[in-house]
Amino acid sequence: MTVRIGVIGTGMIGEEHSRRITQQLTGGEIVAVSDVNVEQASTVVDRLKLDAKVYESGLELIKADNVDAVLVTSWGPTHEEYVLAAIAAGKSVFCEKPLATTAEGCRHIIDAEIEAGRRLVQVGFMRRFDSGYKLMKEAIDTNRLGEPLMVHAAHRNPEVPERYVTPMAIHDTLIHELDTFRWLLDDDYASAQVIFPRKTRHAHSKVEDPQMILLETTQGVRIDVEVFVNCQYGYDIQCDVVGEDGIARLPEPQSLIFRQAGQRYNEILQDWKKRFGEAFDVELQAFIDGAAAGEICGPSSWDGYAAAIASDACVKAQESGQIEAIEMPERPAFYG
Amino acid sequence: MTVRIGVIGTGMIGEEHSRRITQQLTGGEIVAVSDVNVEQASTVVDRLKLDAKVYESGLELIKADNVDAVLVTSWGPTHEEYVLAAIAAGKSVFCEKPLATTAEGCRHIIDAEIEAGRRLVQVGFMRRFDSGYKLMKEAIDTNRLGEPLMVHAAHRNPEVPERYVTPMAIHDTLIHELDTFRWLLDDDYASAQVIFPRKTRHAHSKVEDPQMILLETTQGVRIDVEVFVNCQYGYDIQCDVVGEDGIARLPEPQSLIFRQAGQRYNEILQDWKKRFGEAFDVELQAFIDGAAAGEICGPSSWDGYAAAIASDACVKAQESGQIEAIEMPERPAFYG
Amino acid sequence: MTVRIGVIGTGMIGEEHSRRITQQLTGGEIVAVSDVNVEQASTVVDRLKLDAKVYESGLELIKADNVDAVLVTSWGPTHEEYVLAAIAAGKSVFCEKPLATTAEGCRHIIDAEIEAGRRLVQVGFMRRFDSGYKLMKEAIDTNRLGEPLMVHAAHRNPEVPERYVTPMAIHDTLIHELDTFRWLLDDDYASAQVIFPRKTRHAHSKVEDPQMILLETTQGVRIDVEVFVNCQYGYDIQCDVVGEDGIARLPEPQSLIFRQAGQRYNEILQDWKKRFGEAFDVELQAFIDGAAAGEICGPSSWDGYAAAIASDACVKAQESGQIEAIEMPERPAFYG
Amino acid sequence: MTVRIGVIGTGMIGEEHSRRITQQLTGGEIVAVSDVNVEQASTVVDRLKLDAKVYESGLELIKADNVDAVLVTSWGPTHEEYVLAAIAAGKSVFCEKPLATTAEGCRHIIDAEIEAGRRLVQVGFMRRFDSGYKLMKEAIDTNRLGEPLMVHAAHRNPEVPERYVTPMAIHDTLIHELDTFRWLLDDDYASAQVIFPRKTRHAHSKVEDPQMILLETTQGVRIDVEVFVNCQYGYDIQCDVVGEDGIARLPEPQSLIFRQAGQRYNEILQDWKKRFGEAFDVELQAFIDGAAAGEICGPSSWDGYAAAIASDACVKAQESGQIEAIEMPERPAFYG
Numbered sequence A, B, C, D: 001m002t003v004r005i006g007v008i009g010t011g012m013i014g015e016e017h018s019r020r021i022t023q024q025l026t027g028g029e030i031v032a033v034s035d036v037n038v039e040q041a042s043t044v045v046d047r048l049k050l051d052a053k054v055y056e057s058g059l060e061l062i063k064a065d066n067v068d069a070v071l072v073t074s075w076g077p078t079h080e081e082y083v084l085a086a087i088a089a090g091k092s093v094f095c096e097k098p099l100a101t102t103a104e105g106c107r108h109i110i111d112a113e114i115e116a117g118r119r120l121v122q123v124g125f126m127r128r129f130d131s132g133y134k135l136m137k138e139a140i141d142t143n144r145l146g147e148p149l150m151v152h153a154a155h156r157n158p159e160v161p162e163r164y165v166t167p168m169a170i171h172d173t174l175i176h177e178l179d180t181f182r183w184l185l186d187d188d189y190a191s192a193q194v195i196f197p198r199k200t201r202h203a204h205s206k207v208e209d210p211q212m213i214l215l216e217t218t219q220g221v222r223i224d225v226e227v228f229v230n231c232q233y234g235y236d237i238q239c240d241v242v243g244e245d246g247i248a249r250l251p252e253p254q255s256l257i258f259r260q261a262g263q264r265y266n267e268i269l270q271d272w273k274k275r276f277g278e279a280f281d282v283e284l285q286a287f288i289d290g291a292a293a294g295e296i297c298g299p300s301s302w303d304g305y306a307a308a309i310a311s312d313a314c315v316k317a318q319e320s321g322q323i324e325a326i327e328m329p330e331r332p333a334f335y336g
Helices: A012-024 A038-047 A058-063 A076-088 A103-116 A131-141 A168-185 A277-293 A301-320 B012-024 B038-047 B058-063 B076-088 B103-116 B131-141 B168-185 B277-293 B301-320 C012-024 C038-047 C058-063 C076-088 C103-116 C131-141 C168-185 C277-293 C301-320 D012-024 D038-047 D058-063 D076-088 D103-116 D131-141 D168-185 D277-293 D301-320
Strands: A003-008 A028-034 A053-055 A069-072 A092-095 A121-123 A148-156 A189-195 A211-217 A222-228 A236-243 A246-249 A257-260 A263-267 B003-008 B028-034 B053-055 B069-072 B092-095 B121-123 B148-156 B189-195 B211-217 B222-228 B236-243 B246-249 B257-260 B263-267 C003-008 C028-034 C053-055 C069-072 C092-095 C121-123 C148-156 C189-195 C211-217 C222-228 C236-243 C246-249 C257-260 C263-267 D003-008 D028-034 D053-055 D069-072 D092-095 D121-123 D148-156 D189-195 D211-217 D222-228 D236-243 D246-249 D257-260 D263-267
Touching (some): A003 A012, A003 A058, A003 A277, A012 A038, A012 A277, A028 A038, A038 A053, A058 A069, A058 A076, A069 A076, A069 A277, A076 A103, A092 A277, A121 A277, A131 A236, A131 A246, A148 A168, A148 C222, A168 A301, A211 A301, A222 C148, B003 B012, B012 B038, B028 B038, B053 B058, B069 B076, B069 B277, B076 B092, B076 B103, B076 B121, B131 B168, B131 B246, B148 B168, B168 B211, B168 B222, B189 B301, B211 B301, B222 D148, C003 C277, C012 C028, C012 C038, C012 C277, C028 C038, C028 C277, C038 C053, C053 C058, C058 C069, C069 C076, C069 C277, C076 C092, C076 C103, C092 C277, C103 C301, C121 C277, C131 C168, C131 C246, C148 C168, C168 C211, C168 C222, C168 C301, C189 C301, C211 C301, D003 D012, D012 D028, D012 D069, D012 D277, D028 D038, D028 D058, D028 D277, D053 D058, D058 D069, D076 D092, D076 D103, D076 D121, D121 D277, D131 D236, D148 D168, D168 D211, D168 D222, D168 D301
Parallel strands (some): A003 A069, A069 A092, A092 A121, A148 A222, B069 B092, B148 B222, C003 C028, C069 C092, C148 C222, D003 D028, D028 D053, D069 D092, D092 D121, D148 D222
Antiparallel strands (some): A148 A236, A189 A211, A211 A222, A236 A246, A246 B257, A257 A263, A257 B246, A263 D263, B148 B236, B189 B211, B236 B246, B257 B263, B263 C263, C189 C211, C211 C222, C246 D257, C257 D246, D148 D236, D211 D222
16 A cells, blocks of 8 residues: 655755655655645656645645645644644644644644544654664663763754854754654653853854753753754764763764875765765655554654753753753653 | 566575565565475465465466566576576566576576667676665775775675585675676776685684685786685675775774773674665665666676676686686677 | 982882883982881882882981982872972972862962972873873864864773762862863863762762763863763773864774674773873873973973862862852963 | 993984984983994984994994994894894894895804804894784784684885885885784794785886785785885784684774864874884883893894795795795794
């Protein structure tokens, strides 16, 4: 059985996901697309040679009879509406982060999904599908490191455009770590603090860069994350988990080792799409398989909600300079 | 269009390929299987829940109307007959190494394929599809290292069973390097020499282990390959290409870096199926896509023939202790 | 000219330094020793075959005519008195950390040294003489990384004895980092904060372990140091300096790379004396050369004082859980 | 007791050794120098501020009453005469490689030394004093790798001057490996073969570069050494020892790990004097200590002889293209 998919939002990530589903993955087919810019949607249909109808509105697309499952890759503020509509239609929905722009919005989705009685939503936290992070998760879960005590992490981009402002270090960048560490540690956050080091001369005027975010989990694990989005040298994701019995470091992406011109070197990736390309494949394949089986797994609405609550606390911590408490509501049994 | 595939030989590798095509790859479907052990073929059909007919004979399977393309994963001595039959039937055929057990057998296939007028055969040299080797190929082709001068390589297995005898170090093990270096260097072999170091105590009585194979290409590149099939510690593939302007080393497989119990360590893989798992995926997807498009690419019959000629020379060099010349016939324009 | 040296305190480090001076270094000779345990002093004289007189008191030793320079390797609380006496006697003095157990004590030494009119004191911060840290210092000083923005560091010991209590993570362990970063960055500290992650089960009841110390410099550089003294796996010193234009990581100690038993591994040192063995050599040779030339260089009394002030703030931060300001008095021109 | 040393040959290496003895090492003093260019010798005395007499002839210097030990760092063809004279005078002598330019010359020295009745000669094979090689030696001697089966090695220089011709790849470059592997493996050579890969465009017309040398030991260990003296990228010494139970790789020289401009890199040394600087220190200190104790250790005349015999065979193999047997005479009990 082929899962017939409708894509809402055919920007860069929407097109990329459509390409994957069409050319690389198995069991899914793009049958419908929509975008606030209809012409752009048509262009993507042509470019990818899709046999897909272009809809004027995402809500219409969701209702279409031949659409089994929905990809929400539109502008963040529209996510909540589309996800709720997909749930109402009883259709599986993959939603890029953020699930909603507010924690309250996430909560609406949770309520709707619980009401629907089964999981329909998968949130686009692709790192859970990265082979390196999966090795880390396995090392922790098999107790190879003893109890985790600390995490040292870094999230670095070569540069960001003018429109990237200070809170985006949380909403757009740290958001991935916020989900990843909850999942890796099987834990929730208790507090957040943000420290602003001396600013790099390569940063625009509206963004504090770098930033160091300190997180505490309910189990007492302490996490420090360097977010440095104008680091110049490359896209670089680092993560060390320090446990009672040992330490594990995330692998570097595979590359040749050169000896040349006085240096022994590896190339560092420049592009996050390349860094997590394989993870995107596995993530979307999981969604297609889940939709086909009627059993959506992977990051849930609850995970989207938890990330939103932690994000809000981090932004508050950016503004206050204080340690901000993070309180997660009790997890419904539904998301057990 | 889905490519309907018949699989001849449902042993370990045949089943593994069937599983990939069914569960991981796109555009292909197993519709027919056969094996010298019919029961075994049925078991695989059941285990993988295939909607596939079990044939008593491979030749029958090849002729079946609903079979578009053939996978030959049977016992080596049967390859030639099946590949010739597939060519005669005008069907795309993927053949695991060896293409044939003799160079003469490979030549028959080449003649048949040329007569057929288009490429129908892809040989199972999966390393060409490995991401690390592809990076190496790109570095050489873009002249990043200057002209290649030497290759230092190693092919190590933790251990081999009793039935693995000295010539298998060439036919079963080195065969992959023999294809890989021709492809990497875009060159042919001129001579081979085999050296037997002191034997490891871990080797059985019928196998000289380790061995060092020295190859010369027509361009004068010198290659040394250590084949060590009872190295104990893991499955380990190493390759350094030394050029006029620098050196590139094949990446290690991705793994966590641990600090634990007095050591900083990575785990080394034990299993070649894991080492080249992704390469198998890409290789078979290329075959399916090629079969669908009627344009088979990847390692050709000519490549299988060249590997067979080089293998024969290496085995001769094992026996003679001398430097043995390797003479490749002129390459037909067909394989340009 | 040979520098005739008196050693006060012949415990482990005093004996080790005496051995270095006698057997490995050039230009110095141990002519006098003293220890609170006179017998122990005699034993060391015998063991190292020194031609040295054993003194009942350190103060007497300092006054001895044939003693040109003094090594203070006695119990910490005695350092101040001996260093002051050496200054009063106009003799060069090498003092192991701490220079004095209080910032006030350090200040007395500074005042005495300024009064003496020339540098006589070298403090035992050996990391400044470590080849790896010297490479780091050079990279920063030559602006290879642009302006430094952050430092990520770790100081890990396999285990500590029962008498090691929470403040010793600062006084005995972090003290080295406190000096090192001032020197590397050519900067002073502005504030300190200490975070206690979940405690490892391997720690004794009287020590919080691990700890994370956050430091801010007057230039706004942010430093995080993990102190983990029961990490089990080894003695491990890590330091990443993150600059505007790149990052540099301290080299690992030299070791063979093994491939064995399913792992690719290096051994990690277990003993700080081995990790910094070469640095101790260079440090003491610098002291001997400085004493011979009448020009003591290396870490000064002022550096000892600055480390003491920062230490006090860190211990205060351990207790308060707050961010504690660090205020350094103006540096006298004498220490320019 | 200070060893009073006379230096014959004050070229680059002679001056460098004099500097080490004077400024870095302990227990030795340069009291006499000579050079074929007397003026040059005087310049070195001035430059290093030596309290040393300049002799017109090396033989005179050797006879001088106040000379306890001799360093022979003159032009290769003069070594034999000076070493013999030192032995005749009963003085310890350190001789840079080659011990003599012919195996026969080495044999004369051996005969003289045996006649003298005690070891007086140390040959300048500094790699035995390198910390990395010492770790390798220890790993082999403690049977950590099981029996050694193969060695893969490389000796690369960034470039060589016009006067460097093909046989110098053996006499000047491989000579170090020839001694090192005998020592590491505690074995002698049985045969040699030399292979000439395609020549790099960076090599001058009179030198074949690179070369691959294949050595066999009497125990059957097989060694391949790449000598590549115009590799452009740096001075790089590599050595993997492959044993029955595992593999060990020589450590890389210590350097910072940078992340910068799209690369993760270490710098590679350009200069052999830097690569083995510490080894030279330890080597000469061993000579001084040995001379003081009247017990010269380290590489012996026999080792110099063995290297000469192996060198001759390698040069013969360069010319013949054949596998050349290497026959070592029986080792006199004197060198047990």
